[in-house]
Amino acid sequence: MKHLALIGVLLSTFTITLAQDLPIKPLIKETYKSIKKESDTSTWNWKRGGLVNFSLAQGSLSNWAAGGDNFSLAVSSYLNYFVYYQKKRFNWDNNIDVNLGFVQTSSLGGRKNDDRLDLLSKYGYKMDTTGKWYLSALFNFRSQFFDGYTYKDNVGTFSSSILSPAYTLLSIGFDYKPNNKLSVFLSPATSRLIIVTNNILARQAAYGVDAGKNIKQELGAFATINYRNSLDKNITYKGRLDLFSNYLYHPENINVYMTNQVSFKINKYFSATYSLDFIYDDNVRIFGPNQTSAALQTKSLLGIGFLKKLETKKAVLHQN
DSSP states (O other), rough: OHHHHHHHHHHHHHHHHHHSSSOOHHHHHHHHOOOOOOTTTTTEOOOOOOEEEEEEEEEEEEEEEEESSSSEEEEEEEEEEEEEEETTTTTEEEEEEEEEEEEETTTTEEEEEEEEEEEEEEEEOOTTSSSOOEEEEEEEEEEOOOOEEETTTTTEEEEEHHHHHBBEEEEEEEEEEESSSSSEEEEEEEEEEEEEEEEHHHHHTTTOOTTTTEEEEEEEEEEEEEEEEEETTTTTEEEEEEEEEETSSSSSEEEEEEEEEEEEEEESSEEEEEEEEEETTTTTTTTTTTSSSSOEEEEEEEEEEEEEEEEEEEEEEEOO
């Protein structure tokens, strides 16, 4: 598939860059290098922050010859909050993303256009004196809040709900953090659970879960790349790419989950926000031709509205 080939090129480029930055021999040398004992008066360091985005778009027509809906209203919201902890050679990164969106039109009625809950927690131990490599454990939970429907000829078909599906990942691997903007986590041992609690969807064997079952477990390799940076004084980018290969079933069919968000600051409280998401899951067949094959899912949203950057704090509490 074209998107899988593109991902392969990206990963190859990263591997070459990584090899140039920190060759294998120096890494081994750093791993066994003696570490200077840290002072017993070390501190607890916390950093927290995030942002809230809310946008609203409304339109109305009356006797409009070009046609269109007499009334339309679109509401979208986004919440991101992170909590980072660091003490001596340990760190703990926590991040939560919540997306909610709704569209109301006079001809199509109301329906959601965004619904996501994503929690990522990663705990690591610094392996080398350069401070770039960590032995880490990662947990990820992803689901939604409300019922979802797919539409064809303006007829909705029930397709998802809260915890249907839900995905959990538990992984152990190596985390490469060259700076505070980029993190690359690689794991050869990852447990992935697919949860479908809704019995209607479970009986349909939705999302790869066996018919009549509510949980499916997979074992495979996992990689996640997270990048956050201010591209300009008023432009901020936040992106994430997750790749998972199931050892137990068609490992060549790599599951892809990718999010991209760019915020363009207009003034202190308003900004334009553009998000572009891609999902390819070999277990999700409801969008493929005749529901027999998986397909690349895409979502694109553009809005202008209120943006509030949550206060970033760094609390230092002395160890007892």
